[in-house]
Amino acid sequence: MAYSELIKNLDTLRTYIRSFYIYGFKTRDQFFGKSPRTYDDEKRRLENYLDGYMTFRPDENGKVTFLSIDSRHTTHNPLYKIFKAKSFTAMDISLHFMLMDILADGSKKTLNQLLDEINDTYLNDFSSEILPEESSLRKKLKEYEELGLISSEKDGKTMFYFRNPMTDLDGLEDALSFFSEIAPCGVTGSFLYDKLPGDIQKNSEVFQFKHHYITSSIESDFVEQFFEAIREHRYLTIEQRRAEDDRTFPNEVIPLMIYQSTQGGRMYLMAYRPRGKYFLALRFDYIIGMTTGGEYAGFEQKRAEFEELRRHIWGVALKQNKKHNDTTTVHVTFRVHFEEEEKFIYQRLLREKRCGTVTLLDDNNAQFDAEVFDPQEIIPWARSFICRITYFDCSEKYIARRFYGDIRKMNRLYSEEDVEFTEEADDAVQ
Amino acid sequence: MLFSEIYSAYYNTVASIISCSQQGKLDSDLLFKIVKESAFPESFMTIGSALETGKWPLVKKDYSTNIQNIPTMPLSILQKRWLKALCNDKRIRLFVSDEVLERLKNQLQDVEALFNENDYYLYDKYSDGDPYDDFEYIKNFRTVLEAIHQKKTICVEYTGRFGQQKRFTCAPYKIEYSEKDDKFRIISKVKNRHSILNVARIDSCELTETSKTDDLSEEDLPNNRRTSVTLEIYNERKAMERVMLAFAHFEKSAVQISDDVYQLTLNYDSFDETELVVRVLSFGPMVKVLEPPSFRNLIQERISKQIELMKN
Numbered sequence: 001m002a003y004s005e006l007i008k009n010l011d012t013l014r015t016y017i018r019s020f021y022i023y024g025f026k027t028r029d030q031f032f033g034k035s036p037r038t039y040d041d042e043k044r045r046l047e048n049y050l051d052g053y054m055t056f057r058p059d060e061n062g063k064v065t066f067l068s069i070d071s072r073h074t075t076h077n078p079l080y081k082i083f084k085a086k087s088f089t090a091m092d093i094s095l096h097f098m099l100m101d102i103l104a105d106g107s108k109k110t111l112n113q114l115l116d117e118i119n120d121t122y123l124n125d126f127s128s129e130i131l132p133e134e135s136s137l138r139k140k141l142k143e144y145e146e147l148g149l150i151s152s153e154k155d156g157k158t159m160f161y162f163r164n165p166m167t168d169l170d171g172l173e174d175a176l177s178f179f180s181e182i183a184p185c186g187v188t189g190s191f192l193y194d195k196l197p198g199d200i201q202k203n204s205e206v207f208q209f210k211h212h213y214i215t216s217s218i219e220s221d222f223v224e225q226f227f228e229a230i231r232e233h234r235y236l237t238i239e240q241r242r243a244e245d246d247r248t249f250p251n252e253v254i255p256l257m258i259y260q261s262t263q264g265g266r267m268y269l270m271a272y273r274p275r276g277k278y279f280l281a282l283r284f285d286y287i288i289g290m291t292t293g294g295e296y297a298g299f300e301q302k303r304a305e306f307e308e309l310r311r312h313i314w315g316v317a318l319k320q321n322k323k324h325n326d327t328t329t330v331h332v333t334f335r336v337h338f339e340e341e342e343k344f345i346y347q348r349l350l351r352e353k354r355c356g357t358v359t360l361l362d363d364n365n366a367q368f369d370a371e372v373f374d375p376q377e378i379i380p381w382a383r384s385f386i387c388r389i390t391y392f393d394c395s396e397k398y399i400a401r402r403f404y405g406d407i408r409k410m411n412r413l414y415s416e417e418d419v420e421f422t423e424e425a426d427d428a429v430q
Numbered sequence: 431m432l433f434s435e436i437y438s439a440y441y442n443t444v445a446s447i448i449s450c451s452q453q454g455k456l457d458s459d460l461l462f463k464i465v466k467e468s469a470f471p472e473s474f475m476t477i478g479s480a481l482e483t484g485k486w487p488l489v490k491k492d493y494s495t496n497i498q499n500i501p502t503m504p505l506s507i508l509q510k511r512w513l514k515a516l517c518n519d520k521r522i523r524l525f526v527s528d529e530v531l532e533r534l535k536n537q538l539q540d541v542e543a544l545f546n547e548n549d550y551y552l553y554d555k556y557s558d559g560d561p562y563d564d565f566e567y568i569k570n571f572r573t574v575l576e577a578i579h580q581k582k583t584i585c586v587e588y589t590g591r592f593g594q595q596k597r598f599t600c601a602p603y604k605i606e607y608s609e610k611d612d613k614f615r616i617i618s619k620v621k622n623r624h625s626i627l628n629v630a631r632i633d634s635c636e637l638t639e640t641s642k643t644d645d646l647s648e649e650d651l652p653n654n655r656r657t658s659v660t661l662e663i664y665n666e667r668k669a670m671e672r673v674m675l676a677f678a679h680f681e682k683s684a685v686q687i688s689d690d691v692y693q694l695t696l697n698y699d700s701f702d703e704t705e706l707v708v709r710v711l712s713f714g715p716m717v718k719v720l721e722p723p724s725f726r727n728l729i730q731e732r733i734s735k736q737i738e739l740m741k742n
Contacts, residue, residue: 005472006440010433022674025684025692048470057683070681070697072606081439085470088435090485093444096436097488097497104499122496126487147436148507164504167513167537171530174575178525179516182609184550188512191437192505206578208617210608212679221432224508227545243671258550262610263709264676303548315553337739351558380712387732390739404740409715411737414730 003041005048006087011288013082014218016042017067018285020054021079022215024066027059049081071212075205077181079217080190091132095140098122100163103150108160111138169195177204181212184258185227187220213265219284225292226269229255233300235293238269240286248288253280254296256306259316268316272302279306281316309373311355317374329371332356332378332399334392336385337365345388352381365390375399379406386410432508443468443477445501448488452500456493458482511544518543520562524571524614552609559612560630570632571605574616577637578602587633599638600627626701655700660720661710665690669716676709693720707732 007013016039019026031039043065047054056065069078098118102109109117111134119131132140141161144150152161169176173196180189193201229236237252253271259281260267267284274296296302309318312329319326338345346366349358356370356378372378375394379402382392386407394400435441446464450456461481465474480486489495505513516522517535526534561567577584588596601619606626608615614629663673670692674684680696687693698706707728710717719726 005470005476006438022671022678023684024682025686048472051471059685064685066683068681068683069679071679072699081470083433084437084439084442086433086435086438088438088440090480092435093441093486094488096441097444097448097501100501100503101497101499104502123487124496125490126484130484130487147431147434148510149436149504166502167505167510168533172513172526172534174525175516175522178521178607179519182607183512183516183519184545185432185512188432188509188544189516192509192513194437194442203579206575206604208604208606210606210615211610213675215675215678224432224544227549230545230549231542257548259553260550261554262552263554264672265678266675313553347558351556352554353557354554380714383714384708384712386711387735388739389736390742406714407733407736407740411733413715413718414726414733 003044004087005045006085007045007082008087010082010218010221012038013042013045016046017079017082017218018215020046020065021067021069024068025059025064027062027064029062045085049085050078053078069214071214072208072210075208076190076193077186077214077217079214080180080187082218083187083220084191084194090130091136092140094122094130095132095137099140099144099150103161103163106162108153108162110158110160111141114141114161173200173204174206177201178207181207181209185220185224187217188224211262213262215265216260216267216284219267219287222284222287222290223258223267225290226255226258229292230257232292233295233297235296236271237291237293238282238287239289239291240282241288243286251280251282252293253282254299254302256303258284261315270306270316272306279309279318281318312371312373314354314356314370314372314374315377317377319373327373329373330375330399331369331371331395332375332382333367333369333394334382334385335361335365335367335390336388337390338388339364345385367391379403383407434506436503436506439469440473440477443473444481444486444488447477447481448495448497448501451489451493451495452497454494456489458493461489461493507541508544510538510541514538514541515543515545518546523568524562525575555609556611560614566634567630570635571614571629573635573637574602574605574629574632578604580637583638584635585638586627586635588627589631589633591631595633600625605629656697657700657703657722658695658697659706659710659722659725660693660695662687662718662720663692663694663713664716664718665692666716669713673713673717676713703728 019031028036028039046067050067053067053069054065055068056063071077099114102114102117115132115134115137123130141150141152145152148164150161150163152159154160169192176189176193176196180186180193183189196204226236235252236255237250239248239250241248251273252275253273255269255271257270258267259270268281269284270279270281272279309327336345336349340363346360349366349368353368355372356368359367359369361367370378375396376399379399382389382403383406392400392403443465446468447456447461450460450464461478462474465477469477481489484491488497513534517531517538522531573584583599583601586598586600588598590596598620600616602616603619604617606615606617607613616627616629618625618627661673663670673694677694677696680698682694682696685693703725707725710719710729711732719729
């Protein structure tokens, strides 16, 4: 199929964005399982949408293309552009502008009146071949009703169509600029922001964002569907691709909540799986498809049960070793020492403790305790206190052993190199 | 439906082209210019020819149009639901006046919010975020925002990190938000120094009517030094993926050294060095700092101290 700038769906493009943006070290030949043609097309699309962010460097295995976006110094998330590249037909775009124009004055029209007006007014001076079929127009009107652009009402047996009122966005410019970057489904705000005149957009570029993870924004369409399913208490069948073996598998679940990390950007779908009767966390970036199903009567009860479980979730892990119905928790504790002028360390513990507790032992020592499902999730955070940890323990003893073992390994990482360096230096002297 | 052509760059571009045509200004050159500015770099081939050949019967051969009104589109239900969700976010009052918020709520009264606080959770957000309900905080935030819009300086009374009271004049450039910290900070110039101020530490502030800031760009701010660090990543326990994701928001370049070893160079603002040291430590023995030596030393010092503590 010939290359087209616009796309029907986002699945393939998402895979390439993750590879170019998150990893950024693969050459064309290393894109296993993808045809060279697909690689070339997707790369060309991204170069086109993300003009200025795609870059490359030569590598011994070929040219490495990657996306480099410093999101702290980028006013708007450039990845939103993929959502502004949906393909359409000539009839779609023609009917869009004609219908919006015909109904702009607030009038109510029947399907036949619309059809006549399109033919008489809008296709005047154009080829008559472009005249839409009645069925095409009916389909478009139905689609626009579902999107919320128009409404319909019956008068006797006749259906009338009219445009929904405009919403005044005046005074919301800064809010749109901010929330389009921060709020879930922020791309929706970006669509609104696009409607503002250029000078107003420029005037609202007053924000920048630190720790700004934009990768998960490419999953916004799934997030929208997820929220809709929550609101309507519906089943979702989620198709995921497993990273290890590229295999896909479906999961029928009741969506409960989205969990997202502000320190890694990963987004998880927290859900209940009726088949098997357990709660689980699914990664959004593994999702390749989502289908909304029927209503689930026990939604509120499952949400309440999940609320109970949350008291023991440090990150997203619900159970250890996939023992789905095991609600046993593991105790993790550590103590940190801080000097008189380092009281901010105690403050750090307090603000970062999540479901744990912090006890001030004396003027210079504090203790953290938590009962969690998966103690391994706490380890990276505990390591961030390295140089102050006076005690670490876990009711799963291998965790404590690994914790201390890792610190010794870190020490060797640096000290062994120093030995090598010394030997080289000695050689140089000789 | 979020992925729809009604939100597309093409539809927005064609709307701009029709507007120009209605004003009688459109010709081939202007059409090209609008496409170049509003759509994607390669879009002219499609949009230009589709309009000029009449395939999209929206602009006639003489560049006039049969569309009579300036192209507009009501908000979709998705857009309204998203806006309704914002109305429930405490932070909206920082940017929007009470009157505008009331007006928006009235316009959206029949719409359900797309999400609410029970649907979405940032599980590792710090718990000491800014006080968005505080009247003084909102007032100070709005003053800073106004100063940036009007390119004015502000006179600030500020409580420093160690509790010391200060009073100074500041030229705000941008407001920075960290989702992790849940805090707003002002990127500014104070007495010719690049200064980052916490909005929550402002006791009071007011616009200084007489003075105006120049057109500052971030590069003009003094002491805003960019620096880099190179890390070696050992792909045990899925470390490569975790590290790459954690540092995805930096300007960076990555190289695969061997099957399980990768090298990652990050460019960062020098102000953030301590934070980056802590983050590198959190990856344990899966990440090693290669250079610069000063950064390596910071890591090494902390590990050595910890080893000493473990001997006791």
